[in-house]
Amino acid sequence: MQWATLAAAALFAQNAAAQFNMLRFACSQLVVERTDPLVNPGMKFTPHLHQIVGGNSFNVTMDPKNDPAKLSTCTSCSFVQDKSNYWTAVMFFHHRNGSYIRVPQVGNGGPQGRLINKGGLDIYYIPSGRTTAFKQGFRMLTGNAGNTDPSKVQRANICHRCWNSPNENTFVGGAPCSGSDTVEIPSDPSCKMIRQTLIFPHCWDGKNLDSPDHQSHVAYGQGSGATGGGACPSSHPVKLPQVMYELMWNVTQFADRNMWPTDGSPPFVYSMNIGGAAAHGDYVFGWEGDSLQRAMDNGCNLNNACPAAGLTTQPDSVYSACTKRQQAVEDVDGWLKEMPLGSMAIKA
Numbered sequence: 001m002q003w004a005t006l007a008a009a010a011l012f013a014q015n016a017a018a019q020f021n022m023l024r025f026a027c028s029q030l031v032v033e034r035t036d037p038l039v040n041p042g043m044k045f046t047p048h049l050h051q052i053v054g055g056n057s058f059n060v061t062m063d064p065k066n067d068p069a070k071l072s073t074c075t076s077c078s079f080v081q082d083k084s085n086y087w088t089a090v091m092f093f094h095h096r097n098g099s100y101i102r103v104p105q106v107g108n109g110g111p112q113g114r115l116i117n118k119g120g121l122d123i124y125y126i127p128s129g130r131t132t133a134f135k136q137g138f139r140m141l142t143g144n145a146g147n148t149d150p151s152k153v154q155r156a157n158i159c160h161r162c163w164n165s166p167n168e169n170t171f172v173g174g175a176p177c178s179g180s181d182t183v184e185i186p187s188d189p190s191c192k193m194i195r196q197t198l199i200f201p202h203c204w205d206g207k208n209l210d211s212p213d214h215q216s217h218v219a220y221g222q223g224s225g226a227t228g229g230g231a232c233p234s235s236h237p238v239k240l241p242q243v244m245y246e247l248m249w250n251v252t253q254f255a256d257r258n259m260w261p262t263d264g265s266p267p268f269v270y271s272m273n274i275g276g277a278a279a280h281g282d283y284v285f286g287w288e289g290d291s292l293q294r295a296m297d298n299g300c301n302l303n304n305a306c307p308a309a310g311l312t313t314q315p316d317s318v319y320s321a322c323t324k325r326q327q328a329v330e331d332v333d334g335w336l337k338e339m340p341l342g343s344m345a346i347k348a
């Protein structure tokens, strides 16, 4: 049985008809720091902490005229041709004594088994029918970093799953953002890991590479979840590959409720010091030339090299070695008296 068929069958168990190829690959952490070239360009010590993966041309300012594929000398993702940047908030555990510690991240489980990454995330490009790949300079954002109302979040696009399997290789549950998945971060000592899923809009207005809110040039279409997305609205008629981030937060070491806050506040929060309703992801396209378009057109699959599209892969020892020094230098590891937070942004 082909991996493609197996992967599709497991991931899309609820949609028996869906059998198609998609990219699914690992990215290690490039840097964890308070920068955000999309929302706060030119700033160091932006309001909250991010983890960033991808091409090492990531910087406090990323002029859309510059091509990350040309400026990067390495990428922390497994496809050599992908110098895009992908970033999210990080998750903290809040100890009842007031201290915070960053929750470790591990490679994803799933139908391929574990994808190896060093504290990073896994990226999917899921096509549905013919798709138009992003153009150089394209960027977008999903989710709202200030939102505290779970009812404002589409659970089919942004969700969390309690992963109670002891082993990240053992796939838990059905399609992402289905079943008992929640918008909120689960608070359950039986969770060994918490899987976070961020599914980006897959419909584009066909004109703007970005928009002032980094969202209105794209839209969700019909269909929901990790299906590649259905038909697009007339306002955003161009169907893009559906981008999905998956993160595995290893909460095993925090299972003892005696460490949890006594005031009923949640043990796990994102780096804005609020919960799952504020989960968000940022995307800056940076594939070399038309390599992503060719990958989609040629049905390139999972994290396999794909000669038809010129895609090559590098071993985890190589992509994990692609890192950057913090530009907003501060402690982000170990027990912290306070969460690195605040609007003390300074011009870089």
Ligand SMILES: *[C@@H]1O[C@H](CO)[C@@H](O)[C@H](O)[C@H]1NC(C)=O
Pocket: 056, 057, 059, 060, 061, 348
């Ligand atoms: C990143 O930005 C800083 C500040 O603008 C600049 O000095 C530096 O050269 C840039 N680094 C890269 C790799 O582009």
Ligand SMILES: *[C@@H]1O[C@H](CO)[C@@H](O)[C@H](O)[C@H]1NC(C)=O
Pocket: 095, 097, 098, 099, 335, 337
């Ligand atoms: C809170 O508990 C952790 C884990 O035992 C410890 O390392 C940290 O120093 C404590 N923080 C304070 C403020 O006591």
Ligand SMILES: *[C@@H]1O[C@H](CO)[C@@H](O)[C@H](O)[C@H]1NC(C)=O
Pocket: 106, 168, 250, 251, 252, 253
């Ligand atoms: C998750 O954390 C536990 C406790 O620290 C550790 O024993 C386990 O190896 C971790 N899992 C992975 C996949 O790193």
